[in-house]
Amino acid sequence: DVKVTQSSRYLVKRTGEKVFLECVQDMDHENMFWYRQDPGLGLRLIYFSYDVKMKEKGDIPEGYSVSREKKERFSLILESASTNQTSMYLCASSLSLAWETQYFGPGTRLLVL
Amino acid sequence: AQRVTQPEKLLSVFKGAPVELKCNYSYSGSPELFWYVQYSRQRLQLLLRHISRESIKGFTADLNKGETSFHLKKPFAQEEDSAMYYCALSNRDDKIIFGKGTRLHILP
Numbered sequence A: 001d002v003k004v005t006q007s008s009r010y011l012v013k014r015t016g017e018k019v020f021l022e023c024v025q026d027m028d029h030e031n032m033f034w035y036r037q038d039p040g041l042g043l044r045l046i047y048f049s050y051d052v053k054m055k056e057k058g059d060i061p062e063g064y065s066v067s068r069e070k071k072e073r074f075s076l077i078l079e080s081a082s083t084n085q086t087s088m089y090l091c092a093s094s095l096s097l098a099w100e101t102q103y104f105g106p107g108t109r110l111l112v113l
Numbered sequence B: 001a002q003r004v005t006q007p008e009k010l011l012s013v014f015k016g017a018p019v020e021l022k023c024n025y026s027y028s029g030s031p032e033l034f035w036y037v038q039y040s041r042q043r044l045q046l047l048l049r050h051i052s053r054e055s056i057k058g059f060t061a062d063l064n065k066g067e068t069s070f071h072l073k074k075p076f077a078q079e080e081d082s083a084m085y086y087c088a089l090s091n092r093d094d095k096i097i098f099g100k101g102t103r104l105h106i107l108p
Helices: none
Strands: A005-008 A010-013 A019-025 A031-038 A042-049 A066-072 A075-080 A087-094 A110-112 B001-003 B010-016 B020-021 B024-026 B032-038 B043-050 B071-074 B083-090 B095-096 B101-106
Touching: A010 A019, A010 B071, A019 A031, A019 A087, A019 A110, A031 A075, A042 A066, A042 A075, A042 B095, A075 A087, B001 B032, B001 B083, B010 B020, B020 B101
Parallel strands: A010 A110, B010 B101
Antiparallel strands: A005 A019, A019 A075, A031 A042, A031 A087, A066 A075, A087 A110, B001 B024, B020 B071, B032 B043, B032 B083, B083 B095, B083 B101
């Protein structure tokens, strides 16, 4: 059974803080993804990674960066948090190509004050 | 450009009535299409994909290439079907694109 875990369920940060969101998957998946989920906007892809140390920009990468030093771990970094980054962040992984089933983590609800 | 459109933000259906969640897509090649579901307080998960041609929890979806649609259907709604539903498209060598979602509310 695939398990994708995210380091925090809820986070409250102040404007300008550096924020780290961690995601870990335990099924040796090659692909990992970070989305943000907002009411009325659906899921929007921030960054994805097809391999260790490899990253690709998604649809809304501005204000974010990522790190993938190990296959099982994919981190999302907000260099200087802003209030418009208040959102639900979802991590996902898939076995190989993007068109394989994606397995999602429980989400991290981030509030930036 | 690839696009997934779910025209309804909210759909309310009485228990026992048929359900149809609409999804239209824009893509020039042969897409891979999915429906994902998120029940209250649960993580987003795959409901079905068109290549499998299977029925999950009584739901089916047929790819209509002529109308570029992949509507999700169920003949008799159940209260436990209340959830957020996302249609998604992949072009097989890139990322998946999600629609904005439809919240299905089953009325008792």
